[in-house]
Amino acid sequence: MGSVGRLGRRIIGLCIDWAIASVISWLITRHYGGWTVYPIFAVLQIVSIWALGGSIGHRIAGLRLSALPGSQPAFWRPIVRSVLLMIVFPALVWDSDHRGFHDKIAGTVLVRS
Template sequence: MPADSRPNAPSGDIAPSRYPGERLGLPESGQHSVARLGRRLGALTVDWIIAMLVSAMFFNADAWANMLVFAVLQIVFLPTIGASIGHRVFGLRLIRVTGGWAGVWRPIVRTALLVIVVPALVWDSDQRGFHDKVAGTVLIRG
């Protein structure tokens, strides 16, 4: 009998998915599939470069200002256009796990966890960082 179908099976005893996003009902590849690492890193790089440029223009490239500008950009763009500038460049968008608009509080929680870095480094088999799991969001190919 498979581990995930046993009565009273421990919660951590779940069969692995065949591909990222399968347990979320998302396709394996193409539009609406879970964003992969390369696109995520590319989007993060674009967003960080934009934050550094804005910080250099207005705050003399202060490290704390970089982080603050990055967070503000995320909090402004995720709820309004469903993606950061970097996400748009790489064809990604943020949605709730159940589908649809992420709302306002989810991007704020996600960003707060993202700026402390560690939660973004802890992933599940659906390639969702802890920051996305807590916020109830998933980054998909748009």
């Protein structure tokens, strides 16, 4: 398993993912913002983490999501992780290993790929 992904890479990945969700939301609703971005963001997170081992933003930022102890995340892990990420607060609480609370609950870790 690679080293734990640091804050800069995580923020870059998050911004890329949010931008993708915003563009899709705009294509659907023809206006920027609104609540449609949130479910689109969550679905993109769940599907891409399960299929690609990380979100599109994670992969561009050189990160991948790994289940502990290093296997491919089961489908329920990205769901739990994404739901908690949408609440925002768990993502702002970290441990000494720089893992967010949402990752700890889901049993996952973002690592450099």
